[in-house]
Amino acid sequence: MLTTRINPTITRVLCACIVLLASGALWVPVSVANPPVEYTVTSSAGPNGAISPDGDTVVAKGGDLSFTATPNTGYKVDTWSVDGAEAQTGGTGFTLTDIQADQTVDVTFKPLGFDISSSADTNGSISPDGTTTVTYGSDLSFTATPNTGYEVDKWSVDGSEAQTGGDSLSLTNIQANHTVDVTFKLLKFEVSSSAGENGAVSPDGTTTVTYGSDLGFSATPAAGYEVDTWSVDGSEAQTGGDSFTLADIQANQSVDVTFKLLELEISSSAGSNGAIYPDGSKTVTYGDDQDFTAYPSMGYEVDKWSVDGSEAQTGGDSFSLTDIQADHSVDVTFKLLEFDISGTAGPNGAISPDGDTTVTWGSDLEFTAAPEGEYLVRIWSVDGEQVQIGGDTYMLTGISADHSVDVSFSLLYYVVSSSSIGGGSIDPDGSLTAEPGDSLAYSAQPDPEYRIIKWSVDGSTAQWGGAVFTLDNIQDDHDVTVLFGQVDYVITATAGPGGSVSPKSVGVTSGGNYTFTATPDTGYEVDTWFMDGGVAQTGGTTYEVSGPIYEDHAIHVTFKKKVCESLGTYEFEAKGEFKDGIITNNQPEPNEPLVIVKPVGLGDNPDNKVMAMSNLARAKGTFAKTSADEIQICFKYLFTDPNVELAVSISDSPALLAADDPLRAEHYIEVGRLAPPPADQAGSPGSDRFAVFQKVVWTEDLNFADGLYVELELTKQTVNGAGSLVYIDNWSASLDCNGVCLDINGDNAVSSADLLKVVGAYGSAATGATACLEGAFTADGYVDSYDVVAWDWAMNSDQRLLSYCGLPLTGESGGVSLMSAGAPVALAANAPSDLSDILIAGRTAELKDSLCVFDSAGQAGGSSASSRGNIRLAQGPDGGIYQLNSETGLVRLDGTGEVVVPSGKLDIVGEPRYNSSATVYVGIQNGGPDSFGRPVLDVALDDEYVYVVPVVVSPDGGEAYTAAAKLRLSAGSPPYELVELYDVAPLPNDNQYRDNLREIEIDGAGNVYVLNVHSLNESDILWKYAVDGTVERLDLGRPDSGSYVPAPIAMCVSQTTGTLYLASAAGNQAEPDSTVIYVFSTQGGLAPAGSVTINGLQHVTGITEDPATGTLWIAGFNMYDIPQDPNPAEPAFCYPCLASISAAGDSVEVIPLLDPASHDLALPMSILWTGIVERTGVE
Known part of the structure; x- marks a missing residue:
């Protein structure tokens, strides 16, 4: 069966044509018509619009199809395209005709376009300029560029003002054509003007001007004033002138005018015979006064003063122009002085001229006398003084003053003349007249250191001595003479x-x-x-x-x-001196092992000759006979070879006994052996600086009744000894203290008189006889406050023997861990309750201890007596006040008064120098004559520890030495523990005196500073033990260095400035009434940072700082009229002072503190600032 899709119309046709065939078969005749042809047209619109119809549309072949495009607002049709090819430009409608196939139709849109035209007037430009096409809704910005001196006036759009001013304009969301115009106008500026005092300016205030214009100003000074300067924007633009023009103004500006007093010229001149001051032209200001002084020549006086040619004043040596308001000329003229001369005659005669006569200066006037009858002219007198005997005329010459001339007459008279010989005078002196029988009395006055020997009349002695002589019954002319002679x-x-x-x-x-x-x-x-x-x-x-x-x-x-013949006596300028005084092993020249030379290039000995030893040389010096038990050996030395050694011996034999001589042991004591010191120390090869060997030795069994000999022997040399030398100078032996060390004045007692002797020598070098003034534990080559401390300690007990010359470092302690009960115990007084700014510990005029409170003006606020033996004040971080005592140790003054650090000993396992077990002694051990150790001389405290110096370290099997110690307080016995010892081990053969630690300080970062003091071998040293374990050393004892501070004392570390301060105990020889504070930086290494000289202060004993201001306060004293043998019963020769130095070092003030009415301080020893720190527990 055939199934087909057929158009309904066709189906009907088919149905109508079915025929049944005769054969029975169905025959269907089919007649098929051609169907119509159709095409699909697809349409679409691009963005910003729509199309209608939209999408697919079926159209019969050959048909037409119309489209309509609808643009969105602000857009229009751009192009129509058919099958991708442009078919039409623009237009909202489009028709596709005679369609013969499927087709696509597309329409696109584009923004509407507008023309924007822009223009500017002649005084500027616009960008963009002309016509600019823009799209719908877009923005367009314009920039106006005014010509120089112009600015935008206004913007117009389509002829209407759109904006006033501004260099730019924007058209936004453009939806139409527009015109934009910009116009310009000249810039306007404000010029402000003002006048200073004493005048006005016009225009005044603010004036508006246009660009490039000028503006003139006029100044009107007040009476007596004139324009000084015109200034524009603060800078001087014109000097003087009543008008000023500000030209070509191109910015806002300020114009100021100032005024000054008118300056007027005053000319002055003097006529002949005088001068005027000031002379010539002088400039004065309006309203001033001007004084003039006339100086007439001798014999003249001022005639008149004239101003501008008109007489202004008659006479007078001075003249003043007052309230000067114009130029003037001042002239002065002079005239001869005039004097009145009066002439009078006594009875029995006349004078001519008689009465008053006026004469001028320098002229002469002759008088004539006319006696009556038998009378004679007797005396002419001028102003009552006899000037001439006899004569009918008298000439008064060179008249320079008023005078009276008198003449007297007599029948008979005698002339008596008088004179003196030698050192003295007679009165009356010269010639007098006397009538017969008259008497004349004379007096004599000897000159200083002369006496009256005799009076003579007419050459004959009339009287021996006597200050008065009378010539009686005169009957003739006479000559009276007095003779003087030296006393x-x-x-x-x-x-x-x-x-x-x-x-x-x-x-x-x-x-x-x-x-x-x-x-x-x-x-x-x-x-x-x-x-x-x-x-x-x-x-x-x-x-x-x-x-x-x-x-x-x-x-x-x-x-x-006579103690010795030192090499100071033998200057070696003559070889004979050397041979006479020294025994040597010299061989015949030229191989002498000892010669006298003049070294070249030695800084401390550029001129003197010295002894040079080489080739196994031996030299024995002859010194005085003595029975002393103790001798000090001293000489200077300088090695030139590191491989030699110098042996030092004393001997009672003049012979050079060989080492193997059987008698040598009986007659020799070896004092020591010197090897070359470490490099760059004094005495080392290449240092060019002499070192000093000094040692006190006991004579033992040697007998020096016939002579004391000191022998030097150079050993360890090759036979030829080429280049191996040691220089020797200042070779001596001495008995500085004559065997009685503490009794200086020889009164068999250690008393205040001895201590006053020490104080009187303060600041001097402890050499020769002065060496006896050093204390038992403070020998450092200087007489300073530490010697005062040592003598004070010696006076505190009668158990300290007169011959006690030195306190040993160590001794038999007997197992004592604290000071024995038998030793004198010093109990310090509490701090005064009325603390002010400054607390000073010191000695009274009677050398008793005292604590005194002062304010920053040096006014005493209170004092407190304390026991003997106090050393130094200290302050804890809590404000607690402490004091060191040579007997007791560290005592807290405020609060309980407890002994915080008493004397004691500690056993330790490893000391720093030898790394061996040791005993550390804090303070003096035992009492009486067997005392040993060192008192704590200085202390510093922080929140945890007590830092003390010195302590004695006695290593097992090693030599005792001193160190600084960090202690932690505890409840044991002694009441502290050793935390750390501060010591730097010396190098082999070190010749410096390192056991003289004196002071200790700690800074805010915890760095510890320790000061060693000794004058010999440059042993003044400052160490800094940093918290990181590093140790820094600064040599203070080298005179050739920038850090030289002789006898350093009173160390103070600033807690605010990173600075360390030191003073010098050595007296300032160049300026005795001044002292120097040395400044060192502690930041980035110890380094000198300057010094400050304090005039009016001789000696410094302590320095403290006011932490609030950085001001330094210095305690010290001056000494005047020091007696040879001070007497404690007489007024003190010490005058206490307080000095201050500002933080910047630019202000130094010295305040005398001597005030017996309010306090008894005479010798300050330590100072503490107490006025700022908050204290706790103060009673």
Whole structure:
């Protein structure tokens, strides 16, 4: 069966054509018509619009199909495309005709376009300029560029103002054509003007001008003023002138005018015969006064003063122009002085001219006398003084003052003349007249140091001595003379034991001088010359009482045993001196192992000759005879070879005994052996600086009654010894303290008089006789406050022997861990309750201890007596106040008064120098004559620890030494534990004196600073022990370094500035009434940072800092009129002072503190700032 899809119309046709065939078969005749042809047209629209019809549309072949495009707002038809090919541009309608196939129709859209035209006027430009096409809804920005001096006035769109000013305009969301125009106008500026005092300016205030224009100003000064300067924007633009123009204005500006007083010219001149001051032209200001002074020539006076040609004043040496308001000329003229001369005559005669006569300066006037009858002219007098005897005329010449001239007459008279011879005067002097029988009285006045010897009349002696002489019953002319002679004074001379003096007595005329000669006995030398009880001269066999002598004098000379002939005596300028004084093993020249040379390039010995030893040289110096038990050996040395050694011995034999001589042990004691010190230390090869060997030795069994010999022997050399030298200088042996160390004045007691002797020598080098002034545990080559401490300790107990010359570092402790009960115990007083700014510990005039409170103006606020033996004040971080005592240790003054760190000992396993077990002694151990150790001299405290210096470290099997220690307080016995020892082990052969630790400080970072003090071998040293374990050293004892501080003292570390301060205990020889504070930086390494000189302060004993301001406060004292033998009963010669230095170092002030009415402080020893730190527990 055939099934087909047939158009219904066709089906009907088919149905109508079915025929049944005769055969019975169905025959269906089919007649098929051609169907119509159709095509599909697909249409679409691009973005921003729509198309209708949209999508597929069936169209019969050959048919047409129309489309309509509907653009979105702001868009229009762009193109119509058929089958991808552009068929039409634009238009909202499109018809596809005679369609013969399937086709696609597409329409696209594009934004509407608008023309924007822009323009600018002639005073600028616009961008974009002209016509710019933009799309619908877009924005378009315009930028206007004004010409120089112009700015935008307004913007117009389509002829209407759209914006005022502004360099840019934007058209937004453009939906039509537009025109944009911009116009410009000149820039406008504000010019402000003002006038200073004493005038006005016009225009005043603010004036608006346009670009490039000019503006003129006019100034109107007040009366007496003129324009000073015109300024524009603060800078001077014109000097003077009443008008000013600000031209070509191109910005806002300020114009200011100032005024000054008118300056006027005053000219002055003087006529002849005088001068004027000021002379010539002088400039003054309006309203000023000007004084003039006239200086007439001799014999002249001012005639008149004229101003601008008109007389202004008659006479007067001064003239003033007041309230000057114009230029003027001032002139002064002069005229001769005029004087009145009056002439009078006595009875029995007349004078001419008689009465008053006016004369001018310098002229002469002659007078004539006319006696009556038998009378004669007797005396002419001028102003009451006799000027001429007799004569009918008298000429008054060169008149320069008013005078009166008188003449007298007499029948008969005599002339008596008087005169003086020598040093004195007679009154009346010259010639007088006397009538017969008259008397004349005379007086004589000797000059200083002259006396009246005799009076003579006509050459004959009339009277011996006497200040008055009368010539009676005059009957003739006479000549009276007085004779003067110099006063004679008597000088007596006496000598102490050990010598004589000549002459014993001598008369000396006043103003003269005389020389006395002392002759020491054998073994003695001159010690001191005294005149009238005061020291006049030290040493020397002659002493001159130099003139002028105006009184009697008493001379006394003392002698001392001649201790030694040192190399200071043998200057080696002559070889004979060397041979006479020294025994050597020299061979015949040229192979002498000892020679006298003059080294070149030695900084401390550029001129003197020294002894050079080489080739196994031996030298024995001959010194004085002595019976002393203790001798100090001293000499200077400098090695030139590192491989030699110098042996030092004392001997009672003049012979150079060989080492294997059987008698050597009986007659020699080896004092020591010197090897070359480490590199760059004094005395080392290449250092060019002498070192000092100094040692006190016991003579033991040697007998020096016939002579003391010190022998040096250079060993460890090759036979030829080429280049191996040691230089020796200042070789001596001495008995500085004569075997009685603590009793200085020889009164068999250690007393205040001895201590005053120490104080009087403060600041001097402890050498020679002064070496005896060093304390038992403070010998460092300087007489300083530590010696005062040591002597104070010695006076605190009668168990300290007079001959106690030194406190040993170690001794037999007897197992004592704390100070024995038998030792004197010092209990310090509590701190005064009324603490102010500054607390000073020191000594009174009677050398007793004292605590005094002062404010920052030096006014005393209170004081408190304390026991003997106090050393230094310290302050804890909590404000607690502590004081060190040589007997007791560290005591807290405020609060309980407990002894925080008493003397004691600690056993440790490993000390730092030898790494061995050791005993550490804190403070002086035991009491009485067997004391040993060192008192704690300084202390520093932080929140956890107490830092003390010095402590004595006694290693097992090693030599004892001193160190600084960090202690932790505990409840044990002793009441502290050792945390750390601070010590730097010396290098082999180190010759520095390292056991003289004096002071300790700690800074805010925890770094510890330790100070060692000794004058020999550059042993003044400052160490910094940093918290990281590093150690830094600064040598203070080298004079050739920038860090040289002799006798350093009073160390203070600032807690605010990273600075360390030091003073010097050595007196300032160049400026005795000043001292220096040395400044060192502690940041990035110890380094000098400057110094500050304090004038008016001689000695510094302590420094403290006000932490709030950084101001330094310095305690110190001055000494004047120091007696030879101070007496504690007499007024003190110490004058306490307080000084301050500002943080910047630009302000230094010294405040005298001597005020017996409010406090008894005489010798400050330590200072503490207490005014700022909050204190706890203060009673």
